[in-house]
Amino acid sequence: MSQSPDGGISKMETDEGPVLPVDYRPQSWRGLPMEAIHRQRQPFELEHLPAVTAGNLHRVMYQLPIRDTPPRPHKSPGKWDSEHVRLPCAPESKYPREAADGSTSIDSRWGMIERALLQPIESSEELQNAILSYNTTYRDQWHFRALHQLFEEELDESETRVFFEDLLPRIIRLALRLPDLIQSPVPLLKQHKNASLSLSQQQIACLLANAFLCTFPRRNTLKRKSEYSSFPDINFNRLYQSTGQAVLEKLKCIMHYFRRVCPTERDASNVPTGVVTFVRRSGMPEHLIDWSQSAAPLGDVPLHVDAEGTIEDEGIGLLQVDFANKYLGGGVLGHGCVQEEIRFVICPELLVSKLFTESLRPFEALVMLGAERYSNYTGYAGSFAWSGNCEDATPRDSSHRRQTAIVAIDALHFAQSQHQYREDLMERELNKAYIGFVHWMDMPPPGVATGNWGCGAFGGDSYLKALLQLMVCAQLGRPLAYYTFGNTDFRDDFHDMWLLFQSEATTVQQLWSILRSYSQLMKEHSSAKEPREQKATKKKLYEFIKEELKKATPVEAGTPGTSGSAEAKSESKASVTSAKTSPEVNKKTTQQSPDLFPPQSSQDDSDSSPEQGILMLSDDEEANAMMEAASLEAKNSKEASNSSSSAPAKSNSSTTGTVSGGRQLTLLEMLDTHYEKGQASKRPRKAANAEGQAKSRKENNDVQDKEDFVD
Ligand code: APR
Secondary structure (H helix, E strand, O other): OOEOOOOOEOOOEEOOEEOOOHHHOOOOEEEOOHHHHOOOOOOOOOOOOOOOOOEOOEEEOEOOOOOOOOOOEOOOOOOOOOOEOOOOOOOOOEEEEEOOOOOEEEEEHHHHHHHHHOOOOOOHHHHHHHHHHOOHHHOOOOOOHHHHHHHHHHOOHHHHHHHHHHHHHHHHHHHOOHHHHOOOOOEOEOOOOOEEEEEEHHHHHHHHHHHHOOOOOOOOOOOOOOOOOOOOOOOOHHHHHOOOHHHHHHHHHHHHHHHHHOOOOOOOOOOOOOEEEEEEEEOOHHHOOOHHHOOOEHHHOOEEEEOOOOHHHHOOOOEEEEEEOOOOOOOOOOOOOOHHHHHHHHOHHHHHHHHHEOOOOOOEEEEEEOOOOOEEEEOOHHHOEEEEEOOOOOOEOOOOOEOOEEEEEEOOOOOOHHHHHOHHHHHHHHHHHHHHHOOOOOOOOOOEEEEOOOOOOOOOOHHHHHHHHHHHHHHHOOOEEEEOOOOHHHHHHHHHHHHHHHHHOOEHHHHHHHHHHHHHHHHHHHHOOOHHHHHHHOOOHHHHHHHHHHHOOOOOOOOOOOOOOHHHHHHHHOOOOOOOOOHHHHHHHHOOOOOOOOOOOOOOOOOOOHHHOOOOOOOHHHHHHHHHHHHHHHHHHHHHHHHOOOOOOOOOHHHHOEOOOOOEOOHHHHHHHHHHOOOOOOOOOOOOOOOOOOOOHHHOOOOOOHHHHHO
16 A cells, blocks of 8 residues: 555545555454564574485485585486486486388487477477477377467467577576486485485476476376376476466466576576475374374464465465375366465476475375575466566575475365364374474474465365364474465454463363364264254354363363373373374484484385384375265165164164274274275275366376386
8 A cells, every 4th residue: 555645645445445554454364473473583583494414314416515506416326216216318218219211229318309309499389299209109199289379379479489589498408408417316205205305496497497398208107007106297298288277377487487597508697596405204103193192282372363365475484384285286287276286386496396206195294495486476276377577585594495495285185075074084184284394403493384274175174174283283382374365254263263272271182082072973963864963963163162162161180081180180291292202202313314204213215114104094095985985884874774763773883983882983994894895995086176186197097108118
């Protein structure tokens, strides 16, 4: 709101009435001011990760210490194996080449790529043909309609000409520098592995230039059992084949990035000089928190909840949450254009995580520190639009990383919203947020900037997800900045709940107990046969919590295991103690690799075996199968109670989800029951392809890739 020259308030009017100056507009946030979220420190005072040091759990792709900017590549022998990225310039990357006389020879694929890209390319058709010349398997499948539309309809003639005459040659030149910018093997951040990887921004730009030109071998086959079927896509071909204005806008963001970072023949001063670190966190059983034992007070979490603003704009210096897909980036190289996809195209260095990060398991997360923002945007989803250059002034840390920390955590996708209140699935979301928010450094952890995680394309209830994230922040002692993305009612409801937690001194374990009761109530509701019963059991979550908190009169001390009992009180004084000790207790073992979970005593560089994986959902697909089973169970119990309305339904675990004593089946017991009965297929139904919901790689066509025969 600009002041008029005479210092008065300008008389601007809009159709909603006078435009109030900022200090007169109703405050968009509730709770504590951002200063409290920053712990009364400067925004970048608290660090998210330790300085970059090479080790067997942290691969550094450039020379340390950094003497030149951009850093020089680290050199070590290349590897062509299942633990490293198969680089297109590797000597082992070969390709069948048909000679004029019809004979076939096996050639270096990199040579083919160079020959194809060093030809003059003056149109999107010629670019498509060049790319297809080293991806011959897809000659009849890849039609780069988005690329053609961008140049033939969206951009004007001069912009198109500048692209083909100037920018594309720069992208190609950078891509073909792969052999000298990447001189050591790029490790895959695989499942069950705690590992870090640091690359220079220049190396990332070179890898992304190769992705832009679809040069990575074996990454196009979506065959279920192919080598990279559990990895996100990296070659941009799927983006080029997509349709819609948002796709064109994403392409503009990506091309703008290359305009910023690709050197020209005469001038390399625009090459970014920094570094980005990727940390895969894979939780172990001893890291699991027993939420029913956590005495952390919810009201002690410094909370700032704002109906305006975005995580990326307001969350500077905080741990910013990426509402991820387990295949990182989700639909960014397809039609998707919601929170994660937008973040990945305005900060394209994040895209390189798709090259080496295997899909996330339920107790895994990826932290990304150092990515730079290059673009501004307006709109969201279908209305998303690139809106020009962004000069990212975020300061760098001692390792030359922009101090922007982003954590990718994938929520569960709820095709039926009532599933999200199941205890096992709420616990899965708690543990997912926990592995993302846990902090392994001595200094106090920076705050978390988050929002409606899992509550858009993934169909979650923001009222529940906000509480789950608050619980994790309470457990970890992290301030919480929550952006409700325009929802003022929810902002006020969440804030009121936090005030109630303060006045009632509610702990995590008490809220967890109430949530489990609500879970039971929802279960009864879904199986209730009479509308009046449904009415009786249908309660809004926060209404239910308030009732339960008011009901909870202090229990006589000495009643074992209750919040009022002596042991509970003694625990509330001590740190959280539980069968699964919270990692803070064994903090000292984390010093040697504080950005990772404490390595197992037996853990070396090799993968910890999957059976060491946590005793939880072996895979979210089982969660989906369980939700399918739960729907079956609800249907069965409704039919059962309808058919024998007089006699109580027989407590058969396979229909009522409880064992004879009435205890709810655990998720895995439920699954076993349904698998035995063949009621739950091992593979879930196709996920509803909600906007932004990336089609699972498993859902795409199976395409056999010629490279599979050759290498
Ligand atoms: N800042 C704060 N809140 C945001 C922002 C932002 N920049 N962008 C969106 N939101 C809010 C909106 O309210 C949105 O509905 O977060 C909600 C959830 O965003 P989604 O992206 O739909 O996240 P989710 O439901 O977890 O779905 C994840 O979508 O982006 C893909 O790859 C992702 O497949 C994954 C799926």
